[in-house]
Amino acid sequence: MRWINRRPRRGAEMLLLCLPFAALVAAYLIGSAIRLDANPADKLLPSPAQLWAGIQRIALMPDPRTGEWLLWSDTAASLMRLAAGLGIATVIALLLGMAVGLLPYLRASLGAFVAFLSMVPPLALLPILFITLGLGEAAKICLIVIGVAPIMTRDLALRVHEIPREMIVKAETLSASTWLIALRVVLPQVLPRLLTSLRLQLGPAFLFLIAAEAISADAGLGYRIFLVRRYLAMDVIFPYVAWITLLAVLADIAIDRLRSRVFPWSDLERGA
Amino acid sequence: MHDPDFHRDFCRARLIGAVTLGLCLAVAGHARAEEKTDFKVAWSIYAGWMPWGYAADNGIVQKWADKYGIAIEVTQFNDYVESMNQFTAGGYDAVTLTNMDGLSIPAAGGVDTTAVIVGDFSAGNDAVILKDGTALTDIAGRPVNLVEFSVSHYLLARALDSVGLSERDVSIVNTADPDMVGAFQTPDVTAMVTWNPMASEIAALPGATKVFDSAQIPGEIIDLMVANTEVLQDNPDFGKALAGIWYETTALMVADTPEGAAARAAMGAASGTDGAGYEAQLAATRLFDKPAEAVAFVNSPDLATTMDHVRGFLFDKGLLGPTAPSADAVGIELPSGQVLGDGANVKLRFTDDWMQMAADGAL
The missing domain is CATH 3.40.190.10 (Periplasmic binding protein-like II)
Known part of the structure; x- marks a missing residue:
């Protein structure tokens, strides 16, 4: 039988799913054991017990110096920035993307500009942002918006443009105005795509968030990682990285669930 | 359909891969402690x-x-x-x-x-700089931008100590050193601790006053x-x-x-x-x-x-x-x-x- 036709059975599938994770954990444990054997105070690859002690210190008890529960206060600060940034970016993408995709005049004037903007490397703009917007929340949120909004806008505009011309013409024959067509024909069709686009931008958004927090902050997930990196506290960094990954995965799943709950038909479209 | 041989080989390959990766992670740091050239x-x-x-x-x-x-x-x-x-x-x-x-x-x-x-x-390369302030005591109550846990942080602790203040009298905002000069020019930054070449550039900005530097704790930042x-x-x-x-x-x-x-x-x-x-x-x-x-x-x-x-x-x-x-x-x-x-x-x-x-x- 050809390899492309062989499929794992259900049990084997679970096993195959777990294997890469298990291999990663095993590699870590072996490396950690070897290093700690050579130097018991080694910080690079802490043992599971040290990791657990680190997790307890950051998540399960207040910090002795500030009295704050570090992981939770950092998470709250970061998620607030992330939600604000992604929220603003989504609204911009929806309004601008629909307008550019729908109206030839706007497409002529803004289409190339948005494409141009989406190619600017946002991290290179950081110094400008910090000087114009200060070191507070505004600059951090703005970096996320600048980082993800142009790409989301382009994506949405392309999607609007892909809507079959016949559908628009049909609506026109039923005497729909531009506004009505946008609202009743285009909007419902692109909303699922907007959510998917948002999902795909979660990774970049986290990247920009952490970059902004590394430069100036007094709380946040990225702030903590870059702070404790100064003394190589991998027992804090590893749990934080795992936590950020988990948050991103959960947000990804939540947005996808939302899409298929609110727009059940979009699942059919994707399969087609 | 199911091929147990393949499965076993596959698992073995994974295990070998894991061990190899583990060794790589560990060995990165252990080619030492012997005569070498x-x-x-x-x-x-x-x-x-x-x-x-x-x-x-x-x-x-x-x-x-x-x-x-x-x-x-x-x-x-x-x-x-x-x-x-x-x-x-x-x-x-x-x-x-x-x-x-x-x-x-x-x-x-x-x-x-x-x-x-x-x-x-350091005999002056690290400095505490204030906006609209003439003496170190003016720092009380302000947010201070510096690289947390660096020698700047130490300098601040020593400076505060010298005038009977402590870190509780200020709040610390961790700021990356390449961005210090730009950060000082934003309105919400009023106190900063940093090192040269940034320190001399910032001290030369209008409204900036150097109120403490490492020349006052000679020989401590080595x-x-x-x-x-x-x-x-x-x-x-x-x-x-x-x-x-x-x-x-x-x-x-x-x-x-x-x-x-x-x-x-x-x-x-x-x-x-x-x-x-x-x-x-x-x-x-x-x-x-x-x-x-x-x-x-x-x-x-x-x-x-x-x-x-x-x-x-x-x-x-x-x-x-x-x-x-x-x-x-x-x-x-x-x-x-x-x-x-x-x-x-x-x-x-x-x-x-x-x-x-x-x-x-x-x-």
Whole structure:
């Protein structure tokens, strides 16, 4: 039988799913054991017990110096920035993307500009942002918006443009105005795509968030990682990285669930 | 359908892969502690460390390595913290760092570290700068932008201490050093602690006043070339070569000759300024270009007082490790053999061995 036709059975599938994770954990444990054997105070690859002690210190008890529960206060600060940034970016993408995709005049004037903007490397703009917007929340949120909004806008505009011309013409024959067509024909069709686009931008958004927090902050997930990196506290960094990954995965799943709950038909479209 | 052989082979391959990866992770740091001929040195941009880059670019490193029949690879790091982390992880045999970072990063990380060369101390290169304030006491109640847990943080603690304030009287905002100059020009930043070249640039901005600098705590922020103690013990020639490189380069750079001026201009250019800018930084740096003076410095009782301040600060900030019961957790050995803290866990050693050899002309 050809390899492309062989499929794992259900049990084997679970096993195959777990294997890469298990291999990663095993590699870590072996490396950690070897290093700690050579130097018991080694910080690079802490043992599971040290990791657990680190997790307890950051998540399960207040910090002795500030009295704050570090992981939770950092998470709250970061998620607030992330939600604000992604929220603003989504609204911009929806309004601008629909307008550019729908109206030839706007497409002529803004289409190339948005494409141009989406190619600017946002991290290179950081110094400008910090000087114009200060070191507070505004600059951090703005970096996320600048980082993800142009790409989301382009994506949405392309999607609007892909809507079959016949559908628009049909609506026109039923005497729909531009506004009505946008609202009743285009909007419902692109909303699922907007959510998917948002999902795909979660990774970049986290990247920009952490970059902004590394430069100036007094709380946040990225702030903590870059702070404790100064003394190589991998027992804090590893749990934080795992936590950020988990948050991103959960947000990804939540947005996808939302899409298929609110727009059940979009699942059919994707399969087609 | 199901092929058990394949499955078993697959699992075995995974396991082998995991073990290999684990070994790679671990072995990264363990090609040491024996006689060897290839050494790796990391340095980063700072007024007092520029000689290392100059020496590497102008054949001085090559010359001394050849003399002892070894090879020395010198790498410039754009990121100071990363250079120390690499040293701590075992990727490098020697690195440039400050006395404080030496204690909190490699030493607290269990890597036995020896200061081979005491290169200079900061005598004004680090400063506390206020906007709309004339005296240090004006800092009370303000947010202070600085690189948390760096020598700037230490300088602030010492400065506050000198006027009877404490860190509770201010709030700290961690800010990355490349962004200090831009950050100072935003309205919500009113107090800052940083180092040169940023400090002199910021102090020159309108409305900025330098209210405290490291010249007021002379000899406390020390710039070192440290090496892994085991590597040094097994390969004393490596220490000799480092000393040879340092004193040949610094003798050249302080010389009032066209060659000296050329060397200073080259180091200035490499650090992103020019000859004049670099000389201004050097004026705020007490460079030890004569080995005898460095030997006298490490042997003075002031070093013990300084390191006591430093370890107290680090312990207070939790930087000697979360489980450190007191500032004594990590032992610091002084050239006299006196040990500060835990004698059974000496991880940072000051010595005059190689500097004395240089002073005696025995290299």
